[in-house]
């Protein structure tokens with residue numbers, strides 16, 4: 306490393322001391338903490354994102370400053386890889402080491418060794434760019450400045466501020482830039498609205514819905530997603546969106562609102578109630594990468610909801626995609642079509658409701674399980690021609706492989722010259738539109754919402770018809786604070802515990818007492834707790850199983 310680069314790093318890092326007595330970890334979805342602790346971490350992640358951009362041939366990476374559904378005083382930082390996905394997992398230990406380096410000298414040494422090991426071309430050999438985005442948190446502005454300082458302390462790397470954006474917009478922009486495509490916010494909105502229009506135009510005319518059914522009320526979590534949806538909705542025909550909790554009024558980010566609140570508490574978010582009985586409603590999280598739907602049923606008292614979660618979105622998408630693939634494979638007259646059988650797979654975690662897994666298996670879909678965290682689900686989904694993944698909490702997307710899209714484009718060309726307007730050609734067009742509508746970089750509440758809306762209109766389904774695809778098993782989630790959560794080691798996509806010894810057997814004994822019982826525990830990657838999940842045939846049984854397992858956690862691990 307040249308002297309100029311060394312002294313630049315030493316001088317800039319001396320302005321950012323790490324917080325005393327705190328150990329930071331990259332975790333399930335980047336660093337998250339009280340915003341006041343993060344200046345030095347974000348500065349250092351600026352360095353990391355710059356190095357990552359230099360290392361890769363597609364030389365644009367991204368940094369998103371957000372703490373998603375956490376409280377407004379928290380903040381966080383995550384890196385978008387050149388693929389638009391999450392930071393490659395083999396760089397996470399470097400991120401941890403950087404964040405915790407005690408002095409500028411330690412930091413410089415770490416960087417020098419890493420650059421050598423990874424053979425990163427420094428000194429402006431290759432141009433590189435880091436795109437920066439932040440959510441609406443007040444602490445975002447100064448943290449963004451810290452990230453810029455980190456990026457500009459690596460010679461030859463430029464920082465480009467994309468302003469206040471959703472997490473998925475930032476990831477989308479990174480991917481688009483690396484593909485040489487237009488990557489501004491307006492391009493994102495245009496791609497979403499035009500592919501939505503395309504799907505609507507392809508709906509058979511008998512399936513059209515009434516005006517009332519085209520209304521959707523969205524809870525924006527008082528965050529960035531609400532703001533963006535206000536813009537996007539003006540570009541849409543055939544869908545009437547009312548945004549509440551858009552962040553313009555009094556409400557506080559994520560406080561009694563948002564997808565995480567709605568999914569965990571199963572009650573209406575602030576601003577919703579009896580006036581919404583019978584309407585289709587949806588909720589975004591604080592950085593708009595999660596989405597859940599719900600409706601307010603007439604009978605149960607107006608704070609209760611009927612929740613339509615990530616598992617049901619996965620099921621809806623799977624049904625639609627499968628139907629299009631089926632149509633596409635049908636023979637046309639003399640034309641025997643193509644022998645190519647694309648592989649469609651779905652990816653879930655242990656939190657997926659057992660009823661959803663059964664439903665998907667009945668559809669004869671290949672269902673794969675991974676540990677919690679979209680980085681794991683995304684990786685698995687990318688192994689299919691079409692891979693659909695969702696966490697139960699509403700984070701997911703559909704990935705189309707490059708080779709499948711090439712085949713589909715070619716097949717569409719063929720069909721449009723041989724049998725234009727045939728159901729096969731229409732199915733190919735629909736799949737192409739879905740691949741443009743649904744974010745190929747990460748789970749995206751806004752693009753997911755438009756796909757749900759397009760499919761419901763296509764099927765002519767109400768939210769109830771959708772919700773009744775299967776009946777969720779009652780479930781309960783609890784958190785237990787323990788002395789050391791790393792003492793819990795899991796296996797088999799977190800569905801069993803291998804350490805401490807004996808606890809899995811004890812969980813099995815409890816679970817066996819309940820019809821359709823299932824329970825597991827795992828250490829959270831974003832909070833200092835052990836999470837307990839239980840499901841069973843009734844709510845009382847699920848609650849009781851979760852409580853018994855929480856007591857076991859306490860017994861085996863000691864309360865913290």
Ligand SMILES: CC(=O)N[C@H]1[C@@H](OP(=O)(O)O)O[C@H](CO)[C@@H](O)[C@@H]1O
Nearest residue numbers: 333334678679696698829830831832
């Ligand atoms: C049960 C649950 O909802 N876990 C969430 C939560 O992770 P934990 O590792 O469980 O804290 O935050 C992650 C990041 O947003 C998200 O991917 C995940 O699904």
Ligand SMILES: [Mg+2]
Nearest residue numbers: 373590592594
């Ligand atoms: Mg989020």
